[in-house]
Amino acid sequence: MSSTRDIETLIELMSRLPGLGPRSARRAVLHLIKKRDTQLLPLAQMLDQVGRSVRACLNCGNLSTDDICAICESEKRATGLICVVEDVADLWAMERAQVFDGRYHVLGGTLSPLDDIGPEDLHIPKLRDRIAAEAITEVILALNATVEGQTTAHYVAQELATTGVSISGLAQGVPIGGELDYLDDGTLRAALSARKAF
Amino acid sequence: MSSTRDIETLIELMSRLPGLGPRSARRAVLHLIKKRDTQLLPLAQMLDQVGRSVRACLNCGNLSTDDICAICESEKRATGLICVVEDVADLWAMERAQVFDGRYHVLGGTLSPLDDIGPEDLHIPKLRDRIAAEAITEVILALNATVEGQTTAHYVAQELATTGVSISGLAQGVPIGGELDYLDDGTLRAALSARKAF
Ligand SMILES: [Zn+2]
Ligand SMILES: [Zn+2]
Numbered sequence: 001m002s003s004t005r006d007i008e009t010l011i012e013l014m015s016r017l018p019g020l021g022p023r024s025a026r027r028a029v030l031h032l033i034k035k036r037d038t039q040l041l042p043l044a045q046m047l048d049q050v051g052r053s054v055r056a057c058l059n060c061g062n063l064s065t066d067d068i069c070a071i072c073e074s075e076k077r078a079t080g081l082i083c084v085v086e087d088v089a090d091l092w093a094m095e096r097a098q099v100f101d102g103r104y105h106v107l108g109g110t111l112s113p114l115d116d117i118g119p120e121d122l123h124i125p126k127l128r129d130r131i132a133a134e135a136i137t138e139v140i141l142a143l144n145a146t147v148e149g150q151t152t153a154h155y156v157a158q159e160l161a162t163t164g165v166s167i168s169g170l171a172q173g174v175p176i177g178g179e180l181d182y183l184d185d186g187t188l189r190a191a192l193s194a195r196k197a198f
Numbered sequence: 199m200s201s202t203r204d205i206e207t208l209i210e211l212m213s214r215l216p217g218l219g220p221r222s223a224r225r226a227v228l229h230l231i232k233k234r235d236t237q238l239l240p241l242a243q244m245l246d247q248v249g250r251s252v253r254a255c256l257n258c259g260n261l262s263t264d265d266i267c268a269i270c271e272s273e274k275r276a277t278g279l280i281c282v283v284e285d286v287a288d289l290w291a292m293e294r295a296q297v298f299d300g301r302y303h304v305l306g307g308t309l310s311p312l313d314d315i316g317p318e319d320l321h322i323p324k325l326r327d328r329i330a331a332e333a334i335t336e337v338i339l340a341l342n343a344t345v346e347g348q349t350t351a352h353y354v355a356q357e358l359a360t361t362g363v364s365i366s367g368l369a370q371g372v373p374i375g376g377e378l379d380y381l382d383d384g385t386l387r388a389a390l391s392a393r394k395a396f
Contacts, residue, residue: 004268006248007261013241017226023379024217029248030287031216033261036249043211044245047230050204051238054231063205063231070202089228 061106110148259304295383308346365396
């Protein structure tokens, strides 16, 4: 009987993951039980290991096993430049794309009055400290092109106004390979108003 | 540096789950890291516990922590009646619907020449043993209404022909191509109560 309860608890825990519902959680658990040695036990072990060792970098908010993450520690990274992202997922996306070789700052969210997330919940004071401590001359606000992302970008820009740092945001427009017919109106409008001489 | 590698290993393990791709696996891992104490560590612990304790019931193939599962052990279950299912997921679907109070037999798959799954890979000899040992008078073939499921049902029916047991299949009402695990309780109940001699 206890096995049934354990399996149900496991399904319940899995079903709380983003993108999994009760049915896909059941399928995932059965899949894991069938692949006990190659998938279930390694997953249990790696979850435990990551859970016990990973924390937020004290400098930038990236995930790390050390107080300071590998990107902040690296001597190969360009200095004087910080890319501000909303979330660690965005930092990962930038790193996968290999388009930026400076350092990052993870805000940890966006301003959202409805969700009761105010400026004090984002890591803005630390960003201001870093601009002085690391002699930063440019901050790139790589926030999502959503209402919350852009509201937050404006707020951060205001907060940094007195630092004298140069502030930029990602360009908005038609994505490479994007077909106009598939784009939402907001993207089209932004792409049109930011049009460049050919 | 090791943290990055551990997190990547974790994402890779998660992305092998059915229904999760690389992107949803990354999101799931970040979600877990953010909810370390309430979700990541409990999930690690429960996976470990289930992985170390759960095995197949020696009698029916259901999952159990004991040699014989709770359903096979229960004195409240109707005797003389076995419901044959393809997979433990189907057994769970029947139990959730609470439409059957006999015992089960999990075949562990369907005949599939393309996947090299033959009769020797399914638990048919054990089913035959049980019919004698448990004085079974009726076998319900609750296999999926797919080509593989129905081919397997016909094969099992042939194999059991000499036992003299009464054999039925789920009634039409299970949609063509439908899988039990997708069906609502009412459909399952109707299909079961209108079962027909095979
Ligand atoms: Zn860092
Ligand atoms: Zn059993």
